[in-house]
Amino acid sequence: MGFIAQHTATAGNGVAAAGQLASHRQAIPIYLAALVMDWALFYYCWAAVHHYGGSLWTLSGGRWNSWKDVLVDLGIMAPFLIVWEGTAYGVSRLIAGSVGPGSAKTVDSLLPQSLIEILIWIATSITAGICEEMVFRGFLQRQLHALSGNIAVAVLGQGLVFGLFHSYQGWRNVVVISVLGILYGALAVWRRNLRINIVAHAFTDVWEGWLKFIVWHIA
Structure with missing residues (x-):
């Protein structure tokens, strides 16, 4: 639906221009819709999972049991974020000009501006970190592994679905996000839980949508 909206024909009144999902005044409703959809x-x-006797921890792979666990995960997350940022930049440059526009206009037009928008954006980012990791890496990746018997197929498959889940951002971003989804999937396989995934995913959404602009402005 998001992809179709991105390619809506120009309405002539500026409300639904081609390649633009919405004007900025629709930002908060879209944030809230994303929250509801993710949950x-x-x-x-x-x-x-619960129907078959599982629990929340079945999806997440377990919780922190000590401060040592927290510190170890934070120590791993730091280099992971560097790899994440480098991968996003490298893939985007690699496919520049070959897979459609670099960024759908919607993505820029819907970034938060006011305080209330920033707060809802942060809530949406935290929701995405929790829900999307549970859905794609905690549930879908394990289902694909069970069906295929091959962890590589599972990681690649969930990454592709994760990218298509973001089709509203334009095809180049679908490719970039698919690769990042594979990166998240590999991290989940290595760590056997989603703790770093959840925190890193939430942070990168906050960073890309708001925080990095603040940092650049101060710098």
């Missing part, structure tokens, strides 16, 4: 997907996956 709905999360509930679906949790209900499925």
